[in-house]
Amino acid sequence: MARTHGSKGEETAKRIDEVALKLFAKKGYAAVSMREIALEVGVQAGALYNHCPNKQALLTNLLADHMQALLDAWGEMELPKDPAQQLETFVRFHIQYHLKRPDQVFISYMELRNLEPDNFKKIEALRRQYEAIPKNILAAGQMAGQFNLADTHVAAMAILAQLTGVTTWYREQGRLSQQKIEDIYVQLVCQSVGITLSGGH
Amino acid sequence: MARTHGSKGEETAKRIDEVALKLFAKKGYAAVSMREIALEVGVQAGALYNHCPNKQALLTNLLADHMQALLDAWGEMELPKDPAQQLETFVRFHIQYHLKRPDQVFISYMELRNLEPDNFKKIEALRRQYEAIPKNILAAGQMAGQFNLADTHVAAMAILAQLTGVTTWYREQGRLSQQKIEDIYVQLVCQSVGITLSGGH
């Protein structure tokens, strides 16, 4: 056999990315073979190389695309002026975005060490850009005297960690709706920075 | 050559565990070969099998030992009666224990998916045992009317995530001492559950 009936390059390329994402998230980059990806795409291993230069590029592109899309999505949010409201906006944004893309989030945190140095630098830079968002919000709230924080940098990292942690236990059919989880986290985060919400959200 | 001068079984077994821990944490279980471990131990690959049945057992034992030691260490702490003080005790305990064993912590969170089903179940059970600690503290504080939480389960998971997250950015030579970091987190956590410390800690 050779080229199969009805095959289209763009479609295959897309499927490769989807499958790679799914498998990397499930088993880890190093534990997934190109043959395994090919099998799930429905193609022979060699065919993958018509669409990507190598395995490493597959991972790098997935991570870079995710981080860039995350930053772009935040860029399109309109921000309230009040730091407390900004913080709430960020909490909801982060939870919503991450729960919608659990696999991307997972590999972004798990597979950084499997990137070759140059690729790592690129992704790490995007990540720091994202970390700057809560850092700036907290710094603004602290400057304005609205927050009560001993250290805004540590607080930002702590908040990010707890927000991202949602993806480890959230189940679509679980006890709590996504909306409810957001509310719980908003309260938790707002209390942790030392403010209380005025109205009962 | 064969048995080398001065070789002792117990020593080698210990070194294998140490090296495996270090390499698994650095590169991930799947990315580390038995030959790589052997090289760092200073032995041929085949010799590893005098001390462990296979690679999977190496990982399982590391994770089981860590989780059991963690639970034992908590068991030896003496607990104050007041839930707020219990929470502070837990925060400091968790940070201290985890910052002292960054590699163990790392693989405990990263390599669960590389465990075969039976091994996974065992480790997961130990982990849930540990998660029950903050859950129970929060539930007690909430019952006593001292905490202000919308959901104690979610809060417990959030707090655990943010505490464990310390290991991702803490550097021994960094800006903040471990003591100072503990203090920051105690304030953050206490505020997040809805209490404020009486004295200025």
Added chain:
DNA sequence: ATGTTAAATAAACAAACGTTCATTTAATTA
């Protein structure tokens, strides 16, 4: 001193790895 056990070596195993290549066929363009 001798016999036994423990702990290593070195070579080998089949299987799987990422990747390449010549070839074939479908889709597209002229």
Added chain:
DNA sequence: TAATTAAATGAACGTTTGTTTATTTAACAT
């Protein structure tokens, strides 16, 4: 319709993988 390009196949490449085995030697017990 013919020529060209795109997208597959399937076999092969040389490595590397986890693990086993026969053999050798050091450590230990009698």
